[in-house]
Amino acid sequence: MPHVVIIGCGFGGLAAARELADADVRITMIDRTNHHLFQPLLYQVATAGLSAPAISAPIRDILSDQRNVTTLMADVTAIDVDARAVSLEDGSRIDYDHLIVAAGSTHSYFGRDDWARLAPGLKTLADAFEIRRRVLMAFEYAERESDDRRRQEWLTFTVIGGGATGVEMAGTLVEIARHTLRGEFRRIDPQSARVVLIEGSDRILGAYPADLSEKAREQLQALGVDVRTGSRVVHIDEQCVRYTNFDGEQSLASRTVVWSAGVAASPLGKSLGVETDRAGRVPVSPELNIAGHDNVYVIGDLAAAQSDGKPVPGVSPAAKQMGRIAGRNIKNRIANRALESFVYRDYGSLATIGRRAAIAMVGKFKFSGFSAWLFWLFVHVYFLIGFRNRIIVMSDWAWAYFTFKRSARVIPATMHLPASHDPDRPG
Numbered sequence: 001m002p003h004v005v006i007i008g009c010g011f012g013g014l015a016a017a018r019e020l021a022d023a024d025v026r027i028t029m030i031d032r033t034n035h036h037l038f039q040p041l042l043y044q045v046a047t048a049g050l051s052a053p054a055i056s057a058p059i060r061d062i063l064s065d066q067r068n069v070t071t072l073m074a075d076v077t078a079i080d081v082d083a084r085a086v087s088l089e090d091g092s093r094i095d096y097d098h099l100i101v102a103a104g105s106t107h108s109y110f111g112r113d114d115w116a117r118l119a120p121g122l123k124t125l126a127d128a129f130e131i132r133r134r135v136l137m138a139f140e141y142a143e144r145e146s147d148d149r150r151r152q153e154w155l156t157f158t159v160i161g162g163g164a165t166g167v168e169m170a171g172t173l174v175e176i177a178r179h180t181l182r183g184e185f186r187r188i189d190p191q192s193a194r195v196v197l198i199e200g201s202d203r204i205l206g207a208y209p210a211d212l213s214e215k216a217r218e219q220l221q222a223l224g225v226d227v228r229t230g231s232r233v234v235h236i237d238e239q240c241v242r243y244t245n246f247d248g249e250q251s252l253a254s255r256t257v258v259w260s261a262g263v264a265a266s267p268l269g270k271s272l273g274v275e276t277d278r279a280g281r282v283p284v285s286p287e288l289n290i291a292g293h294d295n296v297y298v299i300g301d302l303a304a305a306q307s308d309g310k311p312v313p314g315v316s317p318a319a320k321q322m323g324r325i326a327g328r329n330i331k332n333r334i335a336n337r338a339l340e341s342f343v344y345r346d347y348g349s350l351a352t353i354g355r356r357a358a359i360a361m362v363g364k365f366k367f368s369g370f371s372a373w374l375f376w377l378f379v380h381v382y383f384l385i386g387f388r389n390r391i392i393v394m395s396d397w398a399w400a401y402f403t404f405k406r407s408a409r410v411i412p413a414t415m416h417l418p419a420s421h422d423p424d425r426p427g
């Protein structure tokens, strides 16, 4: 039986495996984590609204009924397209007849990788735990701080990047400060916390039409976020963020910084031997193959795919649709049938801003506010993987909506370093 190797069990890889469920192939699914992650709700874990199992599920469990799949938890370190083999982190190699590379993307610090330690980005569960720890610990340190200036630095949260993730993070951080923590501290007033959203271009949510982006800005400001557009970050350290805007260089004293400004494709794309674009994405044919290798498919965030002459956005529906086409084209090739070309179907875009605030674009319809927020809730619960996850998320959200409380605020002991040992707490 032909051997299909799939690298990455995210949205694209999982869709491909499912498409191949009825095929006479042997599939090896390789992922460096043991879970499939619903990234659109990751910010909820980072802001203590949901626990990790609510938005993730073990890959073995998801694929347990699919008898033609073997799951391996391993890190793919290289791909040799000429030898038709992938290398794993322990030095072993796995041969394939057909390969689907669905390794997704990672953060980009635009050449300033030293900022990663100071301003973590949000991509994995580990990132979400780290951001959650920093946010919750900032309030703890502020409560223990006797110096007014340092206390205010702990109570200033900066989000860099006004795309969907930055907007979600900023809106939710305000909610934590204004509502969730109300009445829990004795020396500080959590409501005095500031949340600043810094965006380089002249508007937030730049992928949306200007009127919706303006609506998002109004809703964010109404929630209490300080939105600073046209501001390019030039320096980050443990105590401050510096940025340039129309008036020159500005300094913002802030000890908790979250990065949501840049995305780069998985470095695995580079080992395919084809030239990648500036974001590291791999150019693919309409059938989703790389040049010169019609048994190698690249899909999802890692692919620089085109549809109707336009670049396909790095979103989960596009990854799933590509996964299905790659799976079908493997079946077509085995059966000597004509291959299908990928055509992206855009069902719309949604971005949540905070409690009862969101924007939505579905076909020609654009709407914002409470109705968009309700629609956002419905869509995200609907697309979550697994019945159990839907129940957990719905009950946690209902609880949070009526009580303003967030259910995942426990900081595990290993994460709770004493202040003197915490690398994030400089004196």
Ligand SMILES: Cc1cc2nc3c(=O)[nH]c(=O)nc-3n(C[C@H](O)[C@H](O)[C@H](O)COP(=O)(O)OP(=O)(O)OC[C@H]3O[C@@H](n4cnc5c(N)ncnc54)[C@H](O)[C@@H]3O)c2cc1C
Binding pocket: 007, 008, 009, 010, 011, 012, 013, 030, 031, 032, 033, 035, 036, 037, 039, 040, 041, 042, 043, 074, 075, 076, 077, 102, 103, 104, 105, 122, 123, 164, 165, 266, 268, 299, 300, 301, 302, 314, 315, 316, 317, 319
């Ligand atoms: C915080 C956040 C919020 C988002 N919100 C939305 C949203 O609201 N709506 C939307 O449509 N899209 C959203 N996206 C984008 C969406 O999640 C991606 O477009 C989608 O996940 C891409 O799917 P993929 O299959 O290409 O990659 P992924 O889903 O990222 O999966 C890649 C998989 O590959 C594995 N992997 C990577 N490298 C290796 C390796 N070397 N070896 C083994 N395994 C490896 C990873 O562990 C992962 O499981 C969001 C993304 C993030 C980070």
